Amino acid sequence: MPKKIALITGTGSGIGKALAELLLDKNYKVVGYSRTNKIIHTNFTFIKIDLSDLVTTEKLVFPEANKSEVLLVNNAATIGTIAPFNKKTAKDIITEYQLNLIAPTLLSQKFISTYKKNSKLLINLGSGAANNPISSWSTYCATKAGLDMLTQVIAEENHKNLTVFSVHPGIVDTTMQKKIRETKPDLFPLLSKFTNYYTNNELENTGTVAKKLYYIIQNFAEFTENILSIRDVNIK
Numbered sequence: 001m002p003k004k005i006a007l008i009t010g011t012g013s014g015i016g017k018a019l020a021e022l023l024l025d026k027n028y029k030v031v032g033y034s035r036t037n038k039i040i041h042t043n044f045t046f047i048k049i050d051l052s053d054l055v056t057t058e059k060l061v062f063p064e065a066n067k068s069e070v071l072l073v074n075n076a077a078t079i080g081t082i083a084p085f086n087k088k089t090a091k092d093i094i095t096e097y098q099l100n101l102i103a104p105t106l107l108s109q110k111f112i113s114t115y116k117k118n119s120k121l122l123i124n125l126g127s128g129a130a131n132n133p134i135s136s137w138s139t140y141c142a143t144k145a146g147l148d149m150l151t152q153v154i155a156e157e158n159h160k161n162l163t164v165f166s167v168h169p170g171i172v173d174t175t176m177q178k179k180i181r182e183t184k185p186d187l188f189p190l191l192s193k194f195t196n197y198y199t200n201n202e203l204e205n206t207g208t209v210a211k212k213l214y215y216i217i218q219n220f221a222e223f224t225e226n227i228l229s230i231r232d233v234n235i236k
């Protein structure tokens, strides 16, 4: 019977799927929250949910965990509509803030209040975009900056039995990067930079990122900062 429980948003593809599969290999019980699913495993529960929908997200109830160690990974996010700020619609803006910032905020709060007595680790998937203003990524940069600050405030509050990190994964070979490369050049001035990352084989693979996240999960006490870059994690 697995003792450790991981709740991971965005297990349909990319980093979230790779991390879920790795934690299942390590005997975790994993609950995945996304719109689609390809993982089949005895210890995996799939909850089909659209986290850009505020009402559905508010109603989400986390499973009972008795005395288990619990991990929440707020991973689901979207790069959104890549376009200059004045070309984004109100619907784009609301949906992107909801998925990237409001959902992780609500889930983090729910996590802390549901598992008062459990030992808890909260990992938000941040981004270097939090610290770099990138043209045509207004909501993505703003929501990732917000997520880093949320992480730091939660850490500052020193909640009982809780450790919290925002982890910046670097540039990773996922559908998010594919979507970035498929943007029309007139909408995204940095397009060639991102196509070059791909053609020069500079994208990290999701398996490596999952292994480094697992290292952080296993060795969280050795990290003194709350905002981590996966590039600084050297697996011994």
Ligand SMILES: NC(=O)c1ccc[n+]([C@@H]2O[C@H](COP(=O)([O-])OP(=O)(O)OC[C@H]3O[C@@H](n4cnc5c(N)ncnc54)[C@H](OP(=O)(O)O)[C@@H]3O)[C@@H](O)[C@H]2O)c1
Pocket: 009, 010, 011, 012, 013, 014, 015, 016, 017, 033, 034, 035, 036, 037, 049, 050, 051, 052, 053, 074, 075, 076, 077, 078, 099, 125, 126, 127, 128, 168, 169, 170, 171, 172, 173, 174, 175, 176, 177
């Ligand atoms: N890839 C990079 O270079 C990079 C760089 C910096 C930070 N990150 C961060 O890393 C995290 C994972 O990104 P990724 O690269 O793995 O992207 P991805 O391959 O596009 O995966 C996004 C995940 O979020 C889920 N998702 C999307 N919309 C959703 C919704 N409305 N409701 C519920 N789930 C939803 C998707 O599953 P479904 O489609 O099944 O719902 C998928 O599992 C994100 O927080 C991203 O900002 C990525």
